[in-house]
Amino acid sequence: MTGDAKLIVQGLSHHYPDEYTGESVHALQDINLQIHDNEFVTIVGPSGCGKTTFLNIIAGLLPYREGRAMVDGVEIKGPGPDRGVVFQEHAILPWRTVNRNIGHGLELRKVPKAEREKRVQEYIDLVGLSGFEERYPHELSGGMKQRVAVARTLCADPVIMLMDEPFAAVDAQTRITLQDELNRVVMATRRTILFITHSVEEAAFLGDRCIVFSRRPGQIKTEIKIDIPREERLWKDMVNNPKFTDARDEILSLVRSEVTNDDNS
Amino acid sequence: MTTVDVAPHRRKSLRKTITDSRAIQLVILLIGVLVLWAIISATIDRPDRYLPSPLTTLFSSVDLLEKGVLISFYTDTLTRLVIGSAVGIALGIPFGLLLGLNRNIADMFYPLMNFFQSVSGIAIFPVIVIWFGNSNTTVMIVILYTSFFPIAFNVLSGVRSVPMRYISAARTLGASRFQIIKDVLLPGAMPSVAIGSRLSIGFAWRAVIAGEMLAGQAGLGNMIFAGQELDNTAQILLGMMLIGLTWIMLDHYLLRPLESDTIERWGLVQK
Numbered sequence: 001m002t003g004d005a006k007l008i009v010q011g012l013s014h015h016y017p018d019e020y021t022g023e024s025v026h027a028l029q030d031i032n033l034q035i036h037d038n039e040f041v042t043i044v045g046p047s048g049c050g051k052t053t054f055l056n057i058i059a060g061l062l063p064y065r066e067g068r069a070m071v072d073g074v075e076i077k078g079p080g081p082d083r084g085v086v087f088q089e090h091a092i093l094p095w096r097t098v099n100r101n102i103g104h105g106l107e108l109r110k111v112p113k114a115e116r117e118k119r120v121q122e123y124i125d126l127v128g129l130s131g132f133e134e135r136y137p138h139e140l141s142g143g144m145k146q147r148v149a150v151a152r153t154l155c156a157d158p159v160i161m162l163m164d165e166p167f168a169a170v171d172a173q174t175r176i177t178l179q180d181e182l183n184r185v186v187m188a189t190r191r192t193i194l195f196i197t198h199s200v201e202e203a204a205f206l207g208d209r210c211i212v213f214s215r216r217p218g219q220i221k222t223e224i225k226i227d228i229p230r231e232e233r234l235w236k237d238m239v240n241n242p243k244f245t246d247a248r249d250e251i252l253s254l255v256r257s258e259v260t261n262d263d264n265s
Numbered sequence: 266m267t268t269v270d271v272a273p274h275r276r277k278s279l280r281k282t283i284t285d286s287r288a289i290q291l292v293i294l295l296i297g298v299l300v301l302w303a304i305i306s307a308t309i310d311r312p313d314r315y316l317p318s319p320l321t322t323l324f325s326s327v328d329l330l331e332k333g334v335l336i337s338f339y340t341d342t343l344t345r346l347v348i349g350s351a352v353g354i355a356l357g358i359p360f361g362l363l364l365g366l367n368r369n370i371a372d373m374f375y376p377l378m379n380f381f382q383s384v385s386g387i388a389i390f391p392v393i394v395i396w397f398g399n400s401n402t403t404v405m406i407v408i409l410y411t412s413f414f415p416i417a418f419n420v421l422s423g424v425r426s427v428p429m430r431y432i433s434a435a436r437t438l439g440a441s442r443f444q445i446i447k448d449v450l451l452p453g454a455m456p457s458v459a460i461g462s463r464l465s466i467g468f469a470w471r472a473v474i475a476g477e478m479l480a481g482q483a484g485l486g487n488m489i490f491a492g493q494e495l496d497n498t499a500q501i502l503l504g505m506m507l508i509g510l511t512w513i514m515l516d517h518y519l520l521r522p523l524e525s526d527t528i529e530r531w532g533l534v535q536k
Contacts, residue, residue, distance in 0.1 A: 059433075059437055060436075060437070061433055061436065061437070079433075079436040079437045079439075080437075080439060081437070081438055081439030083437060084437060084438070085433070085434070085437040087430055087433070087434060090428075090430065091430040091431065091433070091434040092434070093431055093434070093435075093448070093449065093452070094531045094532055094533055095452040095453075095455070095527070095531045095533075104435075104438055104448070105438040105439060108435075108438055108439050108440050108441075108444055108448075109439060136530060136531055136532060137532070138531065138532025139532070152438070156438055156439070
């Protein structure tokens with residue numbers, strides 16, 4: 001049953017030579033994963049577990065040789081606009097205004113200006129950046145920069161959206177706001193998302209499914225379903241929702257056992 | 266939207282106030298220098314030989330203006346400077362870009378560039394004179410040569426210093442190689458283009474003055490040199506003043522506005 005799978009990963013392993021010693025590093029081991037249409041999947045794991053490596057392979061930024069990875073049935077062979085990436089921080093272009101950053105993907109595709117402006121405005125309104133269209137990134141706060149980054153990826157209309165710890169660099173208060181907003185945006189636009197994080201809470205709060213990675217070589221340790229409708233996923237409600245707290249605690253103990261293993265070795 | 270937290274940004278009026286106070290500071294500074302100059306000149310023996318007063322220097326310009334040579338000296342020198350450094354920069358930018366983009370080409374040319382960069386414009390002067398004689402062409406070649414390397418080296422390092430994440434972001438948006446150059450690498454290298462251009466024009470200034478002196482071509486450099494031979498110190502000082510003031514004007518009316526509209530506006534450099 002791979003009919004509506006947007007992303008299919010089969011037997012993906014990855015080795016790379018260490019930059020200094022030249023020794024082969026085993027980063028990923030036999031990853032098998034499917035992400036279906038309109039599904040929100042989070043990946044959580046201890047730092048250095050290869051989760052960002054995995055995302056970079058799916059993004060096409062890192063070549064792979066062992067296993068297969070397909071988006072919409074097409075083998076991944078490099079970056080492309082079918083996989084939009086929201087990076088950890090500061091990846092919007094400083095020399096482009098908010099408007100022109102968000103419309104960049106459409107501009108690269110030579111979408112006519114009138115249509116481009118219409119769609120850019122839609123996403124500016126969606127992420128709440130009205131009034132900031134002509135600002136440059138250095139004039140925005142960290143949270144607003146990440147809103148621009150999310151809007152830029154959405155506006156390019158990818159098949160799957162890849163998010164690499166996008167809220168890790170903002171302060172705790174802003175992070176909560178951005179997580180609530182992301183839920184709202186996902187409801188409004190129906191997206192397929194792969195979201196990498198080291199935050200257990202974030203993984204449980206956002207994901208329909210949460211995949212726990214083991215420490216290196218990263219492999220899928222467990223997968224946990226979090227069966228909460230997206231409309232109910234608001235921070236003020238979630239802290240009292242047993243489905244959320246149970247999932248969070250389970251994920252937390254799984255991740256901690258990985259970290260503890262690491263300490264013992 | 267609940268949180269609208271914006272970093273403070275410039276206000277037009279504030280900016281204007283700052284510009285005004287800067288202008289006042291500059292005027293005060295200039296007056297101070299002129300007064301100091303006049304005092305020293307008035308207290309030494311034989312000021313006409315060692316340090317003519319500001320007024321004497323000014324009168325020497327009237328004298329040269331009456332003869333009709335000052336303006337032609339000035340425009341000759343400025344034309345050489347502008348054309349020479351413009352061509353040097355226009356060649357240096359694509360060359361630096363090419364080297365910044367292609368590791369193999371860079372490795373191939375880098376030792377050669379390093380070699381020639383160390384051989385200054387003055388050092389190549391004699392051989393250029395042997396090839397092209399004491400001519401305007403000789404001066405132009407030396408200016409071009411001198412202004413080429415600073416911009417080329419800076420563009421090279423500027424392109425390489427563009428953060429990888431900007432390039433990755435553009436690639437995942439579907440940018441082609443050409444689009445990455447145009448939308449990411451060129452604007453990202455702008456701070457280095459600005460620094461390189463300043464250095465190139467600064468070096469070109471030195472080359473044009475030295476070149477005119479050595480090749481005996483009419484211009485400000487030659488005027489300064491002739492001032493020494495004619496024992497006309499005021500003429501030397503006048504040439505120095507014109508060079509310095511012209512640089513300030515170039516900086517204020519050409520380079521600064523270019524920088525404030527680009528790299529400062531983008532927050533890539535401190536104001």
